[in-house]
């Protein structure tokens with residue numbers, strides 16, 4: 001689906017870290033542009049009837065009207081996506097740790113994982129649906145988990161393995177054990193890679209869950225709401241579903257970003 | 273190399289004893305590069321010995337063999353009367369590389385504390401006191417909570433020095449630690465290294481490209497020549513201790529700088545290839 005992005009921790013000394021205030025200030029221009037785009041969208045579509053692209057006010061109205069269905073759908077879909085994110089991440093981390101220790105396993109697994117992450121995994125959604133049962137939310141969760149797994153496992157392995165040789169030499173000069181090297185060097189070195197993967201994975205989980213829903217299943221889920229309201233010409237409801245799905249993915253992404261800030265404030269990715 | 277004038281070490285306790293050390297690296301195609309040939313050198317406890325020579329003459333290789341980061345192809349390496357491997361297991365080495373090799377995720381304080389964490393002997397409070405002392409000594413007392421990337425290159429290197437010294441290793445190995453720094457920072461850090469050396473009494477082996485630096489710091493300067501790497505001359509630096517800014521202006525200092533320069537030049541029948549080696553890149 002997506003070639004996993006990778007963190008590139010590098011040293012560039014002396015640069016001050018961006019503080020939270022200036023980070024927020026940098027958000028002002030894009031937010032203004034976004035609001036302007038909404039306004040233009042509204043003006044361009046206002047007064048038109050049931051169109052493929054309804055005005056934002058109509059979408060908001062649809063959200064109110066269908067709040068019950070949309071809420072139930074959002075809860076169902078978010079559960080699938082976040083469950084998939086959790087399952088895929090844990091599996092990626094566990095398998096990454098297990099294989100990073102053995103050079104042979106790693107040399108076989110990484111090319112396979114990179115290869116697998118470039119094929120459109122979404123295409124096997126119907127198979128997964130059949131396997132776990134289309135009516136079982138687990139089938140959606142597993143699709144999301146599958147998409148999440150590859151970038152996570154690749155980045156965990158890279159982060160554990162791609163340690164500066166000089167750092168390993170330093171640890172060798174202290175006669176430190178492999179366990180100490182793992183705890184004091186490899187794991188912290190891996191964290192920026194892991195968060196890079198999780199940011200990609202947060203959106204992939206929602207893509208996986210919603211696309212899996214398109215292939216059938218219970219009706220009170222975002223994917224089905226979009227499909228059925230689209231086919232009955234209720235484009236405002238379809239758009240409401242799309243926007244709720246997008247907000248879910250954005251929320252998951254932001255949670256990862258905040259966690260990254262809190263857990264690894266030293267990360268080189270904040271200095272780029 | 274029987275012609276090398278080996279000065280007996282000041283003390284009868286030997287920190288390092290190298291005999292017949294030979295190192296070749298395999299290169300693709302089946303042949304091999306001879307990085308070091310027949311190196312013999314005795315270093316007494318408490319000495320400050322510099323290795324100087326053009327790029328590729330094997331200075332780093334020699335230092336890494338002493339530190340048991342790589343093994344010699346032939347010859348014996350003893351450190352404090354033990355094989356180098358045992359000395360490493362006993363944590364006899366403090367190492368400083370050309371790059372500071374700090375950990376991003378650790379504060380300055382935590383970087384310096386790392387070797388103490390690994391060497392379980394020191395208790396918590398004692399550990400923190402030693403870390404603070406070391407940071408004081410290298411002038412970073414106000415930066416304990418900073419992360420490495422918030423410091424200048426010179427400050428980062430001082431953290432690396434504090435980390436190498438915090439567990440009071442018997443032998444300090446430094447590979448062009450100030451090679452990437454400007455002249456002024458380098459001179460200041462030279463002074464700091466000497467201060468630390470005087471206070472801790474540790475033995476130092478110091479690799480450098482800089483003749484003035486070698487003369488200013490050392491009790492002996494080992495001049496090496498390339499292809500294959502050998503010791504071509506050992507020069508006693510009889511400047512009085514402690515070395516100060518006046519040392520740099522003394523007549524004897526200039527004589528010794530000239531002597532080392534000539535020793536470096538002599539090995540190629542002229543300075544051409546040394547100059548070329550320098551131009552090829554200062555990274556040894």
Ligand SMILES: Nc1ncnc2c1ncn2[C@@H]1O[C@H](COP(=O)(O)OP(=O)(O)O)[C@@H](O)[C@H]1O
Nearest residue numbers: 297307326327328329330331332333334555556
């Ligand atoms: N790991 C290695 N593999 C192959 N050749 C090496 C290796 N390390 C050093 N050499 C070779 O050994 C010689 C000495 O290198 P080095 O000790 O780094 O020199 P210096 O530090 O004096 O510049 C050089 O010719 C270098 O190419």
Ligand SMILES: [Mg+2]
Nearest residue numbers: 331332555556
């Ligand atoms: Mg070198």
